[in-house]
Amino acid sequence: MxxxxxxxxxxxxxxxxxxxxxxxxxxxxxxxxxxxxxxPEDVAHDIVARVAAAILHLNRYPDREFSELRGALARYLGHGLGIDRIWAANGSNEVLQHILQAFGGPGRAALGFAPTYSMYGLLASGTGTAWVTAGRDDDFELGPETAVAAVREHDPDVVLLCAPNNPTGTPLSLETISAVADAARGIVVVDEAYFEFADPGTPSALTLLEGRPRLIVSRTMSKAFAFAGARVGYLAADPVVIDALRLVRLPYHLSALTQAAALGALAHADEMLxxxxxxxxxxxxxxxxxxxxxxxxxxxxxxxxxxxxxxxxxxxxxxxxxxxxxxxxxxxxxxxxxxxxxxxxxxxxxxxxxxxxxxxxxxxxx
Missing domain, CATH: 3.90.1150.10 (Aspartate Aminotransferase, domain 1)
Known part of the structure; x- marks a missing residue:
C-alpha cells in the first residue's frame, strides 16, 4: 500500500x-x-429560514465581499469600526491562514509564546512560514517585558498573541499587547477567540487598533455564539490589511449559506450570548x-x-x-x-x- x-x-x-x-x-x-x-429554538428557526431563502439562489455565486455580513460584524464589535475594517472566513483558522499567506511565507517567521494554540504552528508550516516559540512567565502568564524581549530577539514578521491563551486560559493584559505592538516590526495578531468569556469590564484589544495599522484582532463565532459547526471567524484591522487579505483569499470563499446563517445568529446576538x-x-x-x-x-x-x-x-x-x-x-x-x-x-x-x-x-x- x-x-x-x-x-x-x-x-x-x-x-x-x-x-x-x-x-x-x-x-x-x-x-x-x-x-x-x-x-435557542426561535433563533434556530430564523437561521433556518434565512438559509432556506439563500438556497433558492445557489445557482449564483455569493456576494464576494460579503458586505452585509461585514456590516453586521462591525455593528456587533462596535468601537466605531466600519465595514472596511472587517474581514471574515470559514472559521478563525482560515482567518489566521489568510494572515500568514499575506504576511508570512518562505523566508519569513511567526512568533508565538508556548504553550499556545497548536494550530498556529500547523498554519505556519502550511504556509511555508518558520514557526518560532518563546517562553512565558510563571503560571503561564505573559508580561510585557518577557514578550518584548522575545520580539526583539527573534524580530518576527508575524506575532501571534492568544488572548486569553489556549490551552491555558491565561488572560493577556492590554499593557502586554500594546508593548508588543509598539516593539514589533511586523504584523501583530491578537487572537480573541474566547474574549466573550472574559470577566465583565475586561477591555478588548480592539481599543488599541487606532493608529496601529499593523495590529489585527481576530475573533470567532464558534465559542460564545455556539456556532462551531457553522465555521465563521472574523477580524478587525486597518483597511489596508483587509486589502492585503483579498490578495490571498480564494474567490467567493464564504458560501451564501454560511453568510445567511451568520447573519441570522448576529441578528439575535443578545439572545445567543x-x-x-x-x-x-x-x-x-x-x-x-x-x-x-x-x-x-x-x-x-x-x-x-x-x-x-x-x-x-x-x-x-x-x-x-x-x-x-x-x-x-x-x-x-x-x-x-x-x-x-x-x-x-x-x-x-x-x-x-x-x-x-x-x-x-x-x-x-x-
Whole structure:
C-alpha cells in the first residue's frame, strides 16, 4: 500500500501530523472548548429560514465581499469600526491562514509564546512560514517585558498573541499587547477567540487598533455564539490589511449559506450570548471545586480550565472516559483541561473526578 512517504510531498511537511482532538461518542464531551449549550429554538428557526431563502439562489455565486455580513460584524464589535475594517472566513483558522499567506511565507517567521494554540504552528508550516516559540512567565502568564524581549530577539514578521491563551486560559493584559505592538516590526495578531468569556469590564484589544495599522484582532463565532459547526471567524484591522487579505483569499470563499446563517445568529446576538454568564459561572465553579479536590486550577478568562497537580494525566483521562466524561490531555506535564459546559455536565465531571481522585489506582499529586 502506498504511504505518505511514497508521495512527492513537500520536505517540510514530512513527519508531521494533522491537527485533531479525540472524537468519541460519550455522554459528556468537554474536550474541545465548544459551547455545549444548544442554540435557542426561535433563533434556530430564523437561521433556518434565512438559509432556506439563500438556497433558492445557489445557482449564483455569493456576494464576494460579503458586505452585509461585514456590516453586521462591525455593528456587533462596535468601537466605531466600519465595514472596511472587517474581514471574515470559514472559521478563525482560515482567518489566521489568510494572515500568514499575506504576511508570512518562505523566508519569513511567526512568533508565538508556548504553550499556545497548536494550530498556529500547523498554519505556519502550511504556509511555508518558520514557526518560532518563546517562553512565558510563571503560571503561564505573559508580561510585557518577557514578550518584548522575545520580539526583539527573534524580530518576527508575524506575532501571534492568544488572548486569553489556549490551552491555558491565561488572560493577556492590554499593557502586554500594546508593548508588543509598539516593539514589533511586523504584523501583530491578537487572537480573541474566547474574549466573550472574559470577566465583565475586561477591555478588548480592539481599543488599541487606532493608529496601529499593523495590529489585527481576530475573533470567532464558534465559542460564545455556539456556532462551531457553522465555521465563521472574523477580524478587525486597518483597511489596508483587509486589502492585503483579498490578495490571498480564494474567490467567493464564504458560501451564501454560511453568510445567511451568520447573519441570522448576529441578528439575535443578545439572545445567543445570554448563555455566556452561565458558562462563566460554571468555569468559576470548576476552578473552586478543583481546588477543593486538591488540584491546581490556573487563572482562566475563557470557557475552559487548565488544572495541574495530576499525578498521571493519561490514567486520569482514561478513568474519566470510562465514566463517560471526555476532557483533554494537552500534553502539559501534570495537567489536564476541561471545558465549562452546562450545569449538569459540570456536575457530572466534578463527581466523576472526585471518584477518580479517591481511587487508589489513580493517585493525584497534591
Amino acid at each position: 502506498t504511504s505518505l512517504e511514497d508521495l512527492p510531498i513537500r520536505d517540510d511537511l514530512r513527519g508531521r501530523t494533522p491537527y485533531g482532538a479525540p472524537q468519541q461518542a460519550v455522554p459528556v464531551a468537554l474536550n474541545v472548548n465548544e459551547n455545549t449549550h444548544p442554540i 445570554a448563555m455566556v454568564d452561565e458558562i462563566r459561572a460554571q468555569r468559576d465553579r470548576i476552578s473552586t471545586e478543583l481546588a477543593n479536590l486538591g488540584f491546581r486550577p490556573y487563572r482562566s478568562g475563557s470557557n475552559f480550565v487548565l488544572f495541574g497537580g495530576v499525578d498521571d494525566p493519561a490514567a486520569v483521562f482514561e478513568a474519566l472516559l470510562e465514566r463517560g466524561i471526555l476532557i483533554r490531555d494537552v500534553g502539559l506535564p501534570g495537567c489536564l483541561r476541561v471545558t465549562a459546559g452546562t450545569e449538569a455536565e459540570t456536575t457530572a465531571f466534578l463527581e466523576a473526578l472526585a471518584a477518580v481522585a479517591s481511587s487508589a489506582e489513580n493517585r493525584i499529586a497534591t
